[in-house]
Amino acid sequence: MTSLSSGVAPMPTKAQIRRQRNRKTMSVLRIVGILLITALWLLPVLWICATAFKSPGDVISLDIFFTPTLDNFAKAVGPNYQLGGRIWNSIIVTVGTLLVAIPSSTAAAYAFSRFRYPGGIVWPIGLLATQFVPAVMIIIPLFILFRSIGLLDTPIALIAVNLSVVVPYAIWMIKGFMDALPMDMEEAAMMDGASRFRALIDVVIPVAMPGIITATIFCFVVTWNEFFYALILTSNDSVTLPVSLMSARTDKGDEWEIMAVIGLTIMVPMMLISRVVQRHFLKGLTAGAVK
Amino acid sequence: MRDSALKWGLLAPAILISIAMLFYPIGRSFWYSLHDWNLTISPQLGPFIGLDNYVRLLTDDPQFWHSVWVSCVFSFFSVFTTIVVSMLMALLLQGSRQLEINVRSILVLAFAMSPALVGISWRFLLAPEFGAADAVIGWIFPRWADVPILADTSTAMVALVLVDVWHWAPYFMLTFIGALASLPQETIEAGQIDGAGRFRIFFGIVLPQLKGVLAIAILLKTIFSIKMLEQVITMTSGGPGSETSTVPHKVYETAFKFYDFGYAAAMAYFLAAAMLVLAMIYSRMLFGGQK
Amino acid sequence: MASVELDGIGKKFGDVVGVATQSMTIHDGEFMVFLGPSGCGKTTTMRMIAGLLEPSEGRVLVDGEDVTYDAPKDRDIAMVFQNYGLYPHMSVGENIGYPLKVRGLSKADRKAQIQDVAERVELTQLLDRRPSALSGGQRQRVALARAIVRRPKVFLMDEPLSNLDAQLRVSMRAEIKHLQQEMGITTVYVTHDQIEALTLADRIVIMQKGVIQQLGTPEEIYNTPANLFVANFIGSPSMNLINGSLENGIFTAPGGVHVPLKDSSQKNRANVVLGIRPEDMSVCDAVGAMISGVLYNSEMTGDAVFATIDVGEARVCARGDRHLRFQKAQKVGFDLDLDYVHLFDGKSGARL
Ligand SMILES: Nc1ncnc2c1ncn2[C@@H]1O[C@H](COP(=O)(O)OP(=O)(O)OP(=O)(O)O)[C@@H](O)[C@H]1O
Ligand SMILES: [Mg+2]
Numbered sequence: 043m044t045s046l047s048s049g050v051a052p053m054p055t056k057a058q059i060r061r062q063r064n065r066k067t068m069s070v071l072r073i074v075g076i077l078l079i080t081a082l083w084l085l086p087v088l089w090i091c092a093t094a095f096k097s098p099g100d101v102i103s104l105d106i107f108f109t110p111t112l113d114n115f116a117k118a119v120g121p122n123y124q125l126g127g128r129i130w131n132s133i134i135v136t137v138g139t140l141l142v143a144i145p146s147s148t149a150a151a152y153a154f155s156r157f158r159y160p161g162g163i164v165w166p167i168g169l170l171a172t173q174f175v176p177a178v179m180i181i182i183p184l185f186i187l188f189r190s191i192g193l194l195d196t197p198i199a200l201i202a203v204n205l206s207v208v209v210p211y212a213i214w215m216i217k218g219f220m221d222a223l224p225m226d227m228e229e230a231a232m233m234d235g236a237s238r239f240r241a242l243i244d245v246v247i248p249v250a251m252p253g254i255i256t257a258t259i260f261c262f263v264v265t266w267n268e269f270f271y272a273l274i275l276t277s278n279d280s281v282t283l284p285v286s287l288m289s290a291r292t293d294k295g296d297e298w299e300i301m302a303v304i305g306l307t308i309m310v311p312m313m314l315i316s317r318v319v320q321r322h323f324l325k326g327l328t329a330g331a332v333k
Numbered sequence: 334m335r336d337s338a339l340k341w342g343l344l345a346p347a348i349l350i351s352i353a354m355l356f357y358p359i360g361r362s363f364w365y366s367l368h369d370w371n372l373t374i375s376p377q378l379g380p381f382i383g384l385d386n387y388v389r390l391l392t393d394d395p396q397f398w399h400s401v402w403v404s405c406v407f408s409f410f411s412v413f414t415t416i417v418v419s420m421l422m423a424l425l426l427q428g429s430r431q432l433e434i435n436v437r438s439i440l441v442l443a444f445a446m447s448p449a450l451v452g453i454s455w456r457f458l459l460a461p462e463f464g465a466a467d468a469v470i471g472w473i474f475p476r477w478a479d480v481p482i483l484a485d486t487s488t489a490m491v492a493l494v495l496v497d498v499w500h501w502a503p504y505f506m507l508t509f510i511g512a513l514a515s516l517p518q519e520t521i522e523a524g525q526i527d528g529a530g531r532f533r534i535f536f537g538i539v540l541p542q543l544k545g546v547l548a549i550a551i552l553l554k555t556i557f558s559i560k561m562l563e564q565v566i567t568m569t570s571g572g573p574g575s576e577t578s579t580v581p582h583k584v585y586e587t588a589f590k591f592y593d594f595g596y597a598a599a600m601a602y603f604l605a606a607a608m609l610v611l612a613m614i615y616s617r618m619l620f621g622g623q624k
Numbered sequence: 625m626a627s628v629e630l631d632g633i634g635k636k637f638g639d640v641v642g643v644a645t646q647s648m649t650i651h652d653g654e655f656m657v658f659l660g661p662s663g664c665g666k667t668t669t670m671r672m673i674a675g676l677l678e679p680s681e682g683r684v685l686v687d688g689e690d691v692t693y694d695a696p697k698d699r700d701i702a703m704v705f706q707n708y709g710l711y712p713h714m715s716v717g718e719n720i721g722y723p724l725k726v727r728g729l730s731k732a733d734r735k736a737q738i739q740d741v742a743e744r745v746e747l748t749q750l751l752d753r754r755p756s757a758l759s760g761g762q763r764q765r766v767a768l769a770r771a772i773v774r775r776p777k778v779f780l781m782d783e784p785l786s787n788l789d790a791q792l793r794v795s796m797r798a799e800i801k802h803l804q805q806e807m808g809i810t811t812v813y814v815t816h817d818q819i820e821a822l823t824l825a826d827r828i829v830i831m832q833k834g835v836i837q838q839l840g841t842p843e844e845i846y847n848t849p850a851n852l853f854v855a856n857f858i859g860s861p862s863m864n865l866i867n868g869s870l871e872n873g874i875f876t877a878p879g880g881v882h883v884p885l886k887d888s889s890q891k892n893r894a895n896v897v898l899g900i901r902p903e904d905m906s907v908c909d910a911v912g913a914m915i916s917g918v919l920y921n922s923e924m925t926g927d928a929v930f931a932t933i934d935v936g937e938a939r940v941c942a943r944g945d946r947h948l949r950f951q952k953a954q955k956v957g958f959d960l961d962l963d964y965v966h967l968f969d970g971k972s973g974a975r976l
Binding site for chain 1 (some may be wrong): 676695696697700701702703705708710712713722723726727767774
Binding site for chain 2 (some may be wrong): 159172
């Protein structure tokens with residue numbers, strides 16, 4: 043507005059100088075903020091990871107430098123902690139849950155998305171609402187039930203309970219995705235001679251795959267990390283990784299280095315997929331919540 | 334209708350799962366809550382006592398009301414702090430440069446950590462003498478250098494809240510980043526052209542548009558906070574004394590430490606009812622104004 | 625190859641009437657176009673033929689066989705969707721071959737037929753691409769190819785060209801017409817573009833608010849519209865409609881309109897609407913013309929000049945020679961070609 047035509051470089055006004063200084067302060071503040079956040083979230087995790095490689099003596103020292111050792115891992119896989127067995131249990135429970143949850147949720151999501159039922163939207167909403175019920179309310183009768191049919195401390199019991207957590211969310215996520223798919227494609231498939239079921243298999247599911255993957259990752263994270271139900275339902279044979287964390291709290295005091303080893307084991311898959319998680323898991327949770 | 338076999342067939346697995354693992358236990362719990370049943374006394378369901386458990390709960394259990402108070406304090410501060418912190422983080426990290434993406438991946442890791450692992454890790458990090466976080470806190474605030482954080486009445490609750498914030502802030506941050514990204518850029522540019530400062534733009538233009546997302550985030554976080562149990566079990570076990578024993582923890586102990594199933598079920602129902610009322614008030618307050 | 629008969633078919637969506645009880649027969653090998661304004665029930669009717677929508681009443685017969693409650697797959701009817709409905713996760717070739725795959729044809733057989741059809745619609749170069757890597761016109765051709773690859777009994781198309789640009793629409797139109805004639809497949813085509821309808825159709829069904837207004841050849845529809853709705857709907861610019869009365873074989877209207885009808889046997893009536901298309905009038909001297917008035921506007925479209933005059937309460941438009949020029953507020957007269965004058969009952973709108 044001032045000296046566009048004068049040909050002389052305009053002198054910065056006081057306001058401009060102030061604004062520039064402001065901007066500089068802001069960007070310094072920004073960097074400091076980001077660093078602080080990174081430190082607050084990264085250092086604790088790193089410290090736990092490092093602890094897994096420390097000898098018991100180093101664990102209780104605050105020195106940053108220590109001599110790494112793999113003794114803790116050897117101890118963890120030993121008879122006291124049976125890390126190998128715990129990993130195996132966690133894998134069985136997680137894979138078993140996903141194998142049942144994803145197909146049945148996908149089918150139900152398609153059904154809710156495309157058919158009208160008496161009661162309508164009440165059913166999927168009611169299903170999701172059950173997730174707001176306190177976990178204890180659900181586990182008491184199931185504990186009694188599993189005890190009476192001898193399923194306590196078995197992977198089957200855990201898989202069954204995990205389904206109750208995972209299926210409502212998965213249905214909701216996949217349904218959200220399918221609602222957004224145009225009917226054109228599956229109608230085209232039906233006109234092309236496919237039955238409705240075949241159209242579902244050939245067309246709807248492949249096209250809805252991103253949504254199904256999102257739901258799968260969500261279910262994976264939830265099941266892999268699940269602690270409370272496993273704490274109640276397992277005692278020995280079927281203890282999963284998160285529950286085995288508690289076994290590091292012995293009468294003789296806490297064995298933190300073992301806890302760190304188990305913690306590291308739990309985190310490894312999450313670290314491997316953290317990029318994917320950022321993309322899918324959170325998107326899915328919001329989609330479910332917002333719709 | 335010709336699709337009716339498919340219509341119900343697709344739904345059948347999900348219906349079976351939700352009846353067996355959700356609706357049955359939820360209904361069964363209510364039945365238990367009308368009985369005087371302690372598993373240590375009898376493996377069979379005890380005598381029917383009508384609403385006596387509820388009467389006892391409401392009129393004659395100061396410990397329970399203490400846990401209600403603990404839950405209220407915890408929920409209020411954890412919801413408030415989580416939302417504020419995650420909004421600040423979202424503003425800092427909403428960019429899509431490599432730096433921001435990497436920092437976000439680290440943050441996501443905290444969220445994808447098992448709640449049990451979060452609790453145990455922080456129990457370790459906050460342990461007196463050898464806890465790394467404890468040392469850092471003592472170094473920054475010498476006043477607290479000698480305070481055993483998780484064992485002190487004045488600090489245990491603060492720690493529980495902050496760890497919960499640590500766990501959840503990354504998730505809500507990503508939710509808010511998503512919401513910020515979907516805001517129409519013109520509204521912000523219009524503000525800049527009008528000469529509004531950063532804070533003006535945020536509070537006057539951005540925040541009002543985020544109202545819907547904020548409402549859902551607050552509602553969700555409130556529910557998560559009220560349900561929060563894993564970290565209490567793994568981090569403080571409700572202590573010192575019962576200073577951090579929230580309602581879910583109280584129910585858990587009543588059920589699986591004292592095996593007083595009837596009474597625990599009544600507590601769980603009380604909690605569920607409270608959450609329902611709260612959710613209704615909230616949605617009235619938060620969504621009512623939008624219409 | 626088949627005939628399609630709709631027998632008293634109707635569809636209600638709750639209280640909304642999508643299609644009122646209607647009947648029609650589409651002959652073997654015929655190109656039938658459903659034409660009408662948005663929301664008139666064209667798609668609904670077509671989807672009932674397809675089997676994608678169950679009628680609330682009536683029957684659908686293909687070759688005399690009742691298929692009302694058959695699944696789409698059992699009807700051997702192909703359909704092209706407005707948004708093409710291509711399978712995004714399959715290549716063009718797989719898209720085209722899908723109907724054959726569902727029918728259990730071997731891979732080799734499929735390949736031959738896909739190749740055959742692809743040649744027909746000029747897609748041979750693109751068989752390995754995904755639909756997302758195609759232009760609109762190419763996607764349209766994939767959808768066509770997928771529909772014809774199995775030589776269905778009936779071919780349904782719901783506004784297949786509406787997503788294409790004007791030029792492409794004209795060439796695709798020709799392509800569709802050519803394919804249909806070559807293959808002789810009974811075709812039902814939905815559109816709300818009257819040029820498309822008139823150029824493609826053997827016969828046209830004009831619908832409004834779920835009710836058939838007229839069913840006839842393009843000539844019949846254009847030259848003898850059955851009612852005011854059809855008269856007004858077909859033609860661009862649309863037919864002039866003048867309210868007046870009929871006495872002794874002469875139509876008169878306010879503003880000095882005076883039209884001696886060719887057919888003088890018409891009864892005297894008070895409330896009559898006269899319809900005349902702009903191209904069925906000629907511009908002449910104002911003095912002694914059947915219709916005359918003050919020029920409101922004149923538009924030059926290149927090959928013609930359209931002159932609009934104010935006559936009483938009506939505004940009448942005529943097509944004139946492209947060299948015609950007018951002055952502002954000039955008095956202009958129109959003479960009518962009496963062979964193409966249409967009369968409608970003012971109250972019911974029916975043709976007289
Ligand atoms: N699923 C439905 N639920 C309720 N009403 C519907 C449904 N489908 C169509 N209708 C109604 O039925 C009437 C006819 O709709 P239809 O889709 O057949 O119109 P159309 O002639 O194809 O219009 P367009 O040219 O816009 O495609 C409309 O009034 C429409 O609102
Ligand atoms: Mg339509």
